[in-house]
Amino acid sequence: MASSKLTKLLVDVHSHVYLPRYTALLRSRSNAPLIKTLTNPDGKPDDRLLILADEPSTGRPVGPQYWDRDEKLKFMDKHGIDVTVVSTANPWLDFLPPPEAHKLALELNEDLEQYCSTSPKVVDAQIPRLFGFGLLPLVPNVSVDALLQSIKQIAQLPHLRGLIMGTMGVGKGLDDEALDPVWAAIEEAGLVIFVHPHYGVDAKAWGERDNGHVLPLALGFPFETTTAITRLIISGVLDRFPNLKLLLAHSGGALPILSSRLSSCIVHDPVVASRLKHDARYYVGKLYLDAVSYGPEEMGYASESLARASRYQTGSQETASHSSLAVKRSLGSKRMMFGTDHPFFPPLSSTEKWKSVVENLQAIEDVQGWSEEDKDGVRGGNAVELFNLNIS
């Protein structure tokens, strides 16, 4: 295998799919999440996706880009993406009763394996163009056995290299001690956990004015991820399971920028302070972040926040000014990786490339302090390593 080729691949770690089996389920439903078919003024059918119960009843347009693998490959070709690690889009199985969620998780994991294993290979590198994140039946009252069985299945399916999850756990969030056996099994299997938002925050925060989807998407999603991972950190999960590989959607939302404030609030609160082994910033530096933040300054900062783990490890003698900014940004960049959020954020008008994708690629290019090697890492090399994409 041409390893020099592997360091130059463009790998998308944030790309969603509703597999045909899942799409069929959405079409069969009468309350959200669902897909319904309206009729356009010109008489043509118009598929609409309603993800949330309180969404406007027109929903959003949905089409083959959500379920047709050829559309995914076309999108990849258009943007020069060599490999994609595909995940089911929210809300996953959250709305199903345990037996149905369990059965569907097993089926969808097999479906996704099939989707990936029959994909074309990257020319020259001879690795598949599609890998996947599996699903767990994370719903209230599910048995631990069902969860462990799904983890075992994912670990055994060769093209699945991790799993995607929302922020609800089995109903009480990711700081629920009932999840400890789940963390233990995922850690043991070496699977990457892609944590992704769905619920946002209470819509009352957005006020009365019509701002379309701007506030829930721009703020609600990142707030949700920030809250979920903060709760996970301060409950001690990363002390108990230090080798968990958590990849956060949307560059971790606000967590990196609020991590020093979080640290200060913890130090002033003995309940939480006495519970943790390290400064909050240590744990933040142990995370992985997608590079889906749309600006070079944002990405530069994210890499700085990721480079701080060793400084904030208990007992560290390292000081803030130890290294140059470029050295710190370079170090942190190793934990960041390109993503597109496809098929969400489609262009308003049909253009050659998607604006959001072009922007994120340009942002990677423009980060000050990242070497060409660092940028290659963020574009693909880091994902090749984290997901072992060179091992089939």
Add this chain to the structure above:
Amino acid sequence: MASSKLTKLLVDVHSHVYLPRYTALLRSRSNAPLIKTLTNPDGKPDDRLLILADEPSTGRPVGPQYWDRDEKLKFMDKHGIDVTVVSTANPWLDFLPPPEAHKLALELNEDLEQYCSTSPKVVDAQIPRLFGFGLLPLVPNVSVDALLQSIKQIAQLPHLRGLIMGTMGVGKGLDDEALDPVWAAIEEAGLVIFVHPHYGVDAKAWGERDNGHVLPLALGFPFETTTAITRLIISGVLDRFPNLKLLLAHSGGALPILSSRLSSCIVHDPVVASRLKHDARYYVGKLYLDAVSYGPEEMGYASESLARASRYQTGSQETASHSSLAVKRSLGSKRMMFGTDHPFFPPLSSTEKWKSVVENLQAIEDVQGWSEEDKDGVRGGNAVELFNLNIS
């Protein structure tokens, strides 16, 4: 006046007080916000502050540092703070009916003027050590006249250089068009608006585990500020009132790090996109931020986000890589200023200096890319200029 002295002052722009008249009101109340006196096991009285209705009924310790000016000056002396721009702590007048809020605003503004005008002077510089942010009776159903009268009063009181406000406006948030005459009058008067959180977000987000005050303080406060200013920006307030001087508490929370995502979400949403003159990042670059974020990387990033206004002005030809990182950070630093959040975040045990204050000063010192002159600006020079502290 020794102007070289003025560039070396340490000025605290984020420091709170409950003036005696306000404290008396809190003591007279039977529901939150209130101050009540418990009895310690040793028989001594123990004053407790309950700010929120759903706070644990033990509240938090409260004492003379909240209302006694000598305590404020002692705190300033201990930390080498020359000048403080003092503001009433949350929840201000939010809980009062309009006539009471209006009357109390006028009285408290006079009280604060007195508090400042009778303060000692900074040795050598001969400027007062205390300035103030006034209060407006921002409550539902208040008359515009009452608001305008308070703005006029504040503008005429020589030691008041701005006003503090929460995020509720007159009940519907800061994107409420009913506030347009208020913004116009504040802009005309040249007063600085210090925007500060109080309500956080729906507590359901914090889950079932007891984490003390960590989540509402570390995340809820910044989320609230972020939401309020985002709503203000996307409603077009900064297009209609481009000379408003908005100073955001806690370095603007998550707004700077989410501003490129916000921009992307707006571009993909024609409702909001068509409403605004510029990219969202233009408006973020027009804000002022306190330097209360507890980390040098956070402060460095904040300064980068503030330096982007000209790049994101409609019609700009500037590109991301135009300037060196140090040049951008230096430019943005002009809009940042030191703060302590006194008397909140007191040390757990009695020590010489407050950890949170020491940390923020050290963070300013450690920001990479800031020159000594930039750091002097953040420590005091920028506040001297913004608040015209050299003009008495």
